[in-house]
Amino acid sequence: MNSITTSSIPVHVIGGYLGSGKTTLLNALLSSSEEPIAVIVNDFGEVNIDAALISAQHDDVIELTNGCICCAVGTSLADVLFTILDREHLPSLIVIEASGVADPAAVVAYTHMAGLHNAGTVVLIDSVAAMTTLNDIYVGKVFVRQIVSADLLALTKCDIATSEAQNDIRVMLGTFAPSTPIVLCSPDVLSTILHVSSPNVKPDNHHLVFTSQILERARFVDDEDIRATLENLPSTVVRAKGIVDIENGERRLVQMVGQHLSIAFTPLAATGIITISVEI
Amino acid sequence: MASPPDVIFTARLIRTANPARPIAHAIAIREGRVLAVGSLDECKEWGIENIDTRFADKILTAGFVEAHAHSMSGMYNTIPYVGWFGRHMPDGTWVDGIRSTHDLIMRLQSIAKSTPSGQSIIVAGFDPIYMDSDRLDRFDLDEASSDHPIFVFHASAHLATVNSYLLNKYDITSATTAPGVGCRADGEPSGELREPAAMALAQEEFRFIGRTVTSQETFSHFGSAMRNAGITTVADLGNLFHLSEESRTSLAQMTSDPQFPIRLVSTSRITGGVKEAHETVPKVLASRQHEHDKLFFPIVKLILDGSIQGFTAVLQWPGYFTGEDHGLFLTAPEQVVDMLRPFHQEKIGIHCHCNGDATSEVFINAIETLLAEYSWLDHRHTITHAQLITPAQMRRARNLGMVANFFVNHMFFWGDQHRHTTVGPDRAQHLNPCATADRIGLNYSIHTDAPVTPPGHLHTMWAAVNRKTPSGVVLGESEQISIDRAFHAATIDAAYQLHLDHVVGSLEVGKYADMTVLDDDPYEVDSLAICDISVWGTVLGGIPQPRPTPTS
Numbered sequence: 001m002n003s004i005t006t007s008s009i010p011v012h013v014i015g016g017y018l019g020s021g022k023t024t025l026l027n028a029l030l031s032s033s034e035e036p037i038a039v040i041v042n043d044f045g046e047v048n049i050d051a052a053l054i055s056a057q058h059d060d061v062i063e064l065t066n067g068c069i070c071c072a073v074g075t076s077l078a079d080v081l082f083t084i085l086d087r088e089h090l091p092s093l094i095v096i097e098a099s100g101v102a103d104p105a106a107v108v109a110y111t112h113m114a115g116l117h118n119a120g121t122v123v124l125i126d127s128v129a130a131m132t133t134l135n136d137i138y139v140g141k142v143f144v145r146q147i148v149s150a151d152l153l154a155l156t157k158c159d160i161a162t163s164e165a166q167n168d169i170r171v172m173l174g175t176f177a178p179s180t181p182i183v184l185c186s187p188d189v190l191s192t193i194l195h196v197s198s199p200n201v202k203p204d205n206h207h208l209v210f211t212s213q214i215l216e217r218a219r220f221v222d223d224e225d226i227r228a229t230l231e232n233l234p235s236t237v238v239r240a241k242g243i244v245d246i247e248n249g250e251r252r253l254v255q256m257v258g259q260h261l262s263i264a265f266t267p268l269a270a271t272g273i274i275t276i277s278v279e280i
Numbered sequence: 281m282a283s284p285p286d287v288i289f290t291a292r293l294i295r296t297a298n299p300a301r302p303i304a305h306a307i308a309i310r311e312g313r314v315l316a317v318g319s320l321d322e323c324k325e326w327g328i329e330n331i332d333t334r335f336a337d338k339i340l341t342a343g344f345v346e347a348h349a350h351s352m353s354g355m356y357n358t359i360p361y362v363g364w365f366g367r368h369m370p371d372g373t374w375v376d377g378i379r380s381t382h383d384l385i386m387r388l389q390s391i392a393k394s395t396p397s398g399q400s401i402i403v404a405g406f407d408p409i410y411m412d413s414d415r416l417d418r419f420d421l422d423e424a425s426s427d428h429p430i431f432v433f434h435a436s437a438h439l440a441t442v443n444s445y446l447l448n449k450y451d452i453t454s455a456t457t458a459p460g461v462g463c464r465a466d467g468e469p470s471g472e473l474r475e476p477a478a479m480a481l482a483q484e485e486f487r488f489i490g491r492t493v494t495s496q497e498t499f500s501h502f503g504s505a506m507r508n509a510g511i512t513t514v515a516d517l518g519n520l521f522h523l524s525e526e527s528r529t530s531l532a533q534m535t536s537d538p539q540f541p542i543r544l545v546s547t548s549r550i551t552g553g554v555k556e557a558h559e560t561v562p563k564v565l566a567s568r569q570h571e572h573d574k575l576f577f578p579i580v581k582l583i584l585d586g587s588i589q590g591f592t593a594v595l596q597w598p599g600y601f602t603g604e605d606h607g608l609f610l611t612a613p614e615q616v617v618d619m620l621r622p623f624h625q626e627k628i629g630i631h632c633h634c635n636g637d638a639t640s641e642v643f644i645n646a647i648e649t650l651l652a653e654y655s656w657l658d659h660r661h662t663i664t665h666a667q668l669i670t671p672a673q674m675r676r677a678r679n680l681g682m683v684a685n686f687f688v689n690h691m692f693f694w695g696d697q698h699r700h701t702t703v704g705p706d707r708a709q710h711l712n713p714c715a716t717a718d719r720i721g722l723n724y725s726i727h728t729d730a731p732v733t734p735p736g737h738l739h740t741m742w743a744a745v746n747r748k749t750p751s752g753v754v755l756g757e758s759e760q761i762s763i764d765r766a767f768h769a770a771t772i773d774a775a776y777q778l779h780l781d782h783v784v785g786s787l788e789v790g791k792y793a794d795m796t797v798l799d800d801d802p803y804e805v806d807s808l809a810i811c812d813i814s815v816w817g818t819v820l821g822g823i824p825q826p827r828p829t830p831t832s
Contacts, residue, residue, distance in 0.1 A: 018612050045555020059523045074551055075520065078480040079490055101612045105459075109477035112458030114450065138594070138613045138638065141605075 007267055009085075010255055011094045011111045012194065015104030015146045016124030017133050021156040021187035022097055023047070025124065026070075028191035029095055036067035038084050038091035042099045044072040073097075077110055085115045093119075095194075101142050104149040117264050120257025122194070123150035124187065127161035130169045144176055152238060152258025153182045154190050181238050181258045183278060184208050194257075196241040196274045208278045210238075215273040219245045223252065223263050230256055233275065242273030283311045284822065286328045290320055291335045293801055297342035297771040297786035307340070309793040312573075312821030317787050334824070338816055339801045341767070342786045343512025343794030344737040345774035347545075347685050348631070348664050348727035351516045352493040353735055354502030356405065359492055362387055363405035363435055365734050370504035372828030378406065381413040381420050384432070388424035397427045400485050404433040405731065406441070409693065410750050416441045417464075418471025431485035435732065438590060440473045442482055447471065450481055499534060507541040508827045509736030510815040512794035513775065513784045514542050517631060517664070518549035518581040522563040532570035541818065541825045543574045543794070545778050547631065550582045550619060557619040561626050573792070573821070578779040579629035581664075582620065583610050585639040588667060588702050589694045593636035595668065601704035607636060616646040624650045629779055630661045631685070637668040644676050651680060662777045664727070667711050668703070674713070674722045683777050684724040686712040686769075688743040689733040695749030709756030714744050714769070716759060725774035726766065737770040741802060742811035744769065763803050763810065793822040 016022050023046045026039050031053055041047055047070055049062065056063040062070040069091065071080050077096070084094065094116065098104040104121050111118035123146050126133070133143045147153065153173055158166060170182055185193070185208060193210060220226045223246070230240060240256035243266055253266040254273055287309050294304040296317055308315040308323040316323045320331075357370045362384055366377040378384050384406065391401050401424075408416055421430045421443035429446035447453070447469050454467040460478025462470040473479045479486050492498055506514050521527045535544050548564050550557055560580070567577045586592020586608055591600060594607035611619060620630055630647075634640040640663050647661050659681055663669060666684040669677075677684065690698070690711060699708035710716070717724050726740040733739070744766040747755045754760075761769075775785025783792050797816040805813060817826035 018615065043553025043556050045557075045559055046553055072552060072556075075549065076476070076490065078476050078486065081480075082483070082487055099610075099612075100615075101609045103608065106475075106477070109459045109475070110480065112456070112477070113480055114483060138609065138642065142608060 006265055008115050008117045008264055009090060009092070009094055010119035010253065010262065010264065011096060011116050012119050012257065013096050013098055013104050013107045013111070013121040014124070015098040015102065015107075015121060015149060016100070017126065017129070017139065017143055017146065018100035019129060020124035020126040022100070022124055025187035025190055026095065026097055028188050029194065030064060030068050030070055032191060033066060033068050033195060035092040036089065037093040037095060038068065039070045040073055040077070040080055040094065040096045041070060042073050042097050077107065078113070081110060081113055081116065101139055103142060103145040105145065108149070117262055118260070119255040119262045120151045120260035121149055122152045122154055122190070122257060123147065124154050124156050124190070125169065125173065127155045127157050127166050127169055131165075131172070134172065147173055147176045150177060150180050150258065151260035153177065153180050155182060155184045156187060158184045179259060181235070183238055185210070193239050193276050196239065196276065210276050211279055212274055212276045215240070215242070215275055217244075218270060218272045220252075221247050226252060226254055226263050227261060230254065230261055234277070236277040236279075237275045238278055239276040240273055243268055243271045244273060245270045285330055286310045286315065286326070287330045287332050287822065288320065288323045288328050289332050289335055289340065289819070291340040292337050293339050294787065295339070295341040295767065295801070295803070296788070297768055298788050304787070307787060307793065307795075309822035312793055312823070314787055314789050314791050314793050316789060335797060339798040340795045340819070341798065342771045342796070343784065343818060343820070344510050344770050344796050345513045345725075345778070345780075345785050346506065346511045346727060346730070346735070346737065347515045347662070347725050347774040347777055348517045349506070349514050349730040349735060351499050351502040351519060353505050353731040354498040354500065355489075355492050355731070356505070357501040358495070358497060359433075359489065360387070360391060360403045361405045362403045362432065363734070364407040364410060367734055368508045368827060370501035370508065371830065372508070373830045380411055381416055384416070385420060385424045388421065388430060392425040392428055395428055400429045400431060400488070401425065402431045402433065402485050402488055404489065405435050406432050407435040409697070416471070418442065418444050418447060418469065421471060429482075429485065431482055433489055436589075437732070438475055440479045440482065441471050442473060443471060446482055446485070450483070452481055496534065500540065503540045503542045503544075505730075506735055507818050507825050508815070509734070510796040510798070510818060511735060511737065512542060512796065512818050512820055513545065513778070513780065515545035515547050515579070515778055517547045518583065519546060520549060521546055522548040522560065522567045522577075525566070528567050528570050532572065532575055535575040536572055540574065541820055543576070543784065543792070543820070545576045545578060545780070548577075548580045550580055550623075554615060554618045558622050561622045561628065564623075564628055565626065576778070576780060579631050580623055581631045581633065582616075583633040584616070584643060585609055585634060585636050588635050589697055591702070593668070594638040595636045596638045596641070600702055602701050607638070609639070609642070613642045616642055617649050620646055621650060621653070624656060624659065625654050627656055627659075629659060629777075631664045631777070632662070633665055634663050634669070635665045635667050637670055637673065640666060640669045640673050644673055644680065644682065647680055647682055648676070657681065660777050660779060665729075666724075668707065669713065671713075671716055671720060674717055674720045678720055678722040684717060684722060685774075685777060686714055686724055686726050686744070687729060688712045688714065688726045688740050689728055691743050691747045691755050692739075692749060693733050695755050696751050696753070699749065699753065699755065710759060711755065712744075713759050714761045714765070718761065718765065723773055723776065724769060725777055726769045727774075736815070738802065738813050738815070739811045741766040741770055742807075745807050745810065748808075763807065767802065793819065795819040797824075
C-alpha cells in the first residue's frame with residue numbers, strides 16, 4: 001500500500017445490483033451526515049432528499065443545507081471528481097455509487113487520483129433476489145464481480161427473505177469471497193455504520209445488532225503499529241474509523257471497512273477510533 | 281435575409297441517390313433547395329440564366345450524411361493530430377500521417393522546439409495498430425523531449441502513452457498500485473496509462489483534453505472537419521447540450537452562423553437511470569424549440585455496451601475467441617424498457633450503441649415490448665455499431681421497423697485484430713453484415729464514429745465494398761456490397777434513420793440542395809481506389825463550401 005503522506009479525501013465505493021438498497025443508503029448518508037460529504041450517484045432522479053434540506057440545485061449538483069453535496073456521474077466520473085477537488089471547501093468524505101451493472105473495482109480505480117484515497121468498498125446484496133440475479137444470463141457475471149470486489153458485504157431485505165434463503169446466499173457469497181465479512185442490515189443501519197455514529201438499532205429478529213465502542217489506544221508509534229493493532233481486532237469488528245496521533249507528531253485518519261484498512265495523513269485533530277462490531 | 285439568386289450548376293456527372301433518377305448533368309437551385317435535377321436543357325426550362333460551371337469537371341453527389349460521429353472530431357485544431365492517415369485540418373492545412381514511432385518522435389520534437397520548457401505537450405489520434413515497431417513507451421517519448429511532460433492520447437480514447445518527465449511529475453512509479461498503469465518486466469511504469477482512471481492520474485493533461493473536447497472552438501471546427509471530409513449532414517451522437525437552456529441557445533446560435541458548414545443532428549445521450557430518462561424527455565422537447573435548417577433534434581442515444589476490441593462488448597455464446605471477457609452492459613437490461621419508454625412515447629427516435637450480439641438482443645427485445653405498448657409505427661429506432669448482429673436478430677429488427685448503422689470501418693481499423701484475437705476467423709467474416717441485411721431486407725447506414733475512425737464516407741464505402749484488412753485479408757466476401765448500395769447507405773439511408781430523409785440524403789425537388797463535390801466518380805474508379813478520391817468540398821443549401829486551401 002502506498003503511504004498516503006499528504007492530506008487526501010477518503011472515498012467509499014458503494015456497489016450492488018438494482019434494488020439492493022444503494023439509493024436508500026446514499027439518501028441516508030446524505031441526510032444524516034454530520035460532516036460535509038460528497039455523494040456521487042448514477043441516477044440523479046432517484047435521489048430523494050427532503051426538499052427542506054436542499055439549499056441549491058444546479059444541473060448536476062445538489063447542495064444541501066448541511067454542507068453536503070450530491071453530484072451526478074454524467075458521462076465522466078473523472079470530471080466529477082476533478083470538480084469536487086477544485087472546490088473551495090473540500091468534503092471530508094466522498095461516496096461514489098457504482099451503477100447496478102458496474103464492476104465496483106473499475107470505480108475504485110479512480111481513487112488513485114491525487115487528493116483521494118480508497119477507504120473501502122461496500123457491496124449491497126438483495127437477499128430476496130440474489131440467487132436469481134446470479135443465474136441471470138446477462139448480469140450473472142457482473143454480479144459475481146460485484147461480490148468479489150467487496151471489502152464488506154451487506155445483505156439487505158432480511159426482513160423479507162426466509163432464513164433458509166439467507167443461508168443459501170451466505171454460502172454462495174462464501175464461495176466467491178471467502179474472507180469477506182457479511183453483515184445483515186438495512187441500508188439505514190448501514191448508513192450509521194459507515195458514518196460511525198452510534199447505530200441506534202432496535203434489535204429485531206431479522207437484522208444483526210451492532211455495538212459501537214471506543215478503542216482504548218489513541219496514540220500509536222507509526223503506520224505499522226496502527227495496522228497491526230487494527231488487523232488484530234476480533235473478526236466481529238466490521239467497521240472502524242477515527243483520527244489518532246502518531247509519534248512523529250502527525251495524525252492519521254484510520255478507516256476500516258470489512259477487510260479494507262486505509263491509513264492516511266490528516267491535518268485534523270485526533271478523535272480516537274470508534275469500532276463497530278456485530279453482536280453474536 | 282435575401283436568398284442568393286437562382287442558379288444551375290453543371291457537372292461532369294451528378295449522382296442523386298434517387299433510384300428513380302440516379303444520374304443527372306445539371307441541378308437547378310432556388311432558395312437553397314433543389315428546383316430541378318436532370319439535363320441542362322430541362323433545368324433551363326425554369327427560365328434560369330445564371331449557369332455556374334465551376335463544377336463542370338467534378339462529380340457531384342447527393343451530400344453525404346453521417347449518422348454517427350462526435351463533435352470532438354473538431355479537437356484536432358487545438359490538439360495536434362498524430363494519427364495514421366494524413367488528413368486536412370479544419371483550417372485546410374494538410375498533416376501527414378504518423379506511420380512509425382520515429383515519425384511520432386520527429387513530430388513531437390518539432391512541437392517541443394516551440395513549447396516553453398516544462399509546459400505539457402499533448403497530442404491525439406495516435407494509432408499504432410499497423411506499426412511494425414515495438415509498442416510505444418516512455419523511452420521513445422523521452423527521445424522527443426526530456427524537458428516537457430508529453431501525453432499522447434490514442435485514437436481509441438482508452439489509452440495514453442506518456443514520457444518519464446510526466447511520470448515523475450505525478451509521482452507514478454513502480455510503487456504505484458493504480459490499475460491501468462502499464463508496467464515493464466522490471467516493474468517500472470512503461471508509460472502506458474490504460475482507461476480513464478489511469479489517464480486521470482495525468483491530471484492536468486487529461487483535464488485539458490476533457491475541456492478541449494467540449495469547447496466552443498472544437499465544436500466550430502467539428503463543422504469544418506466534416507465539410508472537409510465531404511459530409512453535409514452529421515449526427516453528433518451523444519452530447520449533453522440539452523441540459524440547460526443556456527447551452528441549447530448557444531448551440532442554436534453557433535449552428536445558424538453562415539460559417540458553420542454542416543447541418544447538425546444534435547443528439548442527447550441518455551445517462552443515469554429511469555428517473556433521469558423521464559427528466560431528459562422534456563429537455564429534448566425544449567431543444568426542438570430551437571430547431572432551424574441546420575439544427576435538428578430527432579433522436580437520442582443510449583450506450584448499452586463497450587467495444588469488441590476492448591473486450592467490453594457483451595457477446596453471446598461462445599464469447600470471445602481469446603483474451604478475457606470484460607463484457608459489461610452500461611445499463612441493466614431489465615431497465616432498458618423503462619428508460620426508453622418515455623422517449624418512444626414522445627416520438628423521439630432512439631439510437632442504441634450495441635457492439636455485441638447479446639446487446640443487440642436486449643435492445644431489440646426492448647423495442648418489441650415498447651411497440652406493443654405504444655404503436656409509433658414509423659419509429660426507425662437504430663441499432664448503431666451493430667457489429668455482431670445475427671441474421672435472426674436482423675429478421676426481428678426488420679419486422680419491428682428497426683434499422684442498423686454498421687461500423688464498417690472496423691474491418692480495416694481492427695479487422696486483423698478481430699480475426700486473430702477478438703472473435704476469430706469465422707465471425708470476423710460476418711462483422712457488420714451489410715449483404716445479409718440486404719438479403720433479409722433490413723435497412724442500414726454506415727458510419728465512421730469520427731474521430732474514432734477518420735471522418736468521411738469515401739472510406740466507409742470503400743470498407744463496405746472491399747471489406748479488406750491492412751494485412752490484405754478480405755473479411756467475408758459474401759458480405760461485400762456494391763458501390764451503388766454503399767453510396768445509398770452513406771446518403772439517403774443515413775438520412776432515413778435520422779428522420780430527415782424528406783429534406784436531405786438525395787437530390788430531389790424540394791429537398792435541400794446539399795451536395796458533395798468529388799474529383800472522381802466512386803462508381804467508376806477501381807473499387808480499391810474509392811477511398812483515395814479527393815474531396816473538393818461540399819455545397820450546402822446551394823452555397824459552395826470549398827475545403828480551405830491554406831495560403832502559406
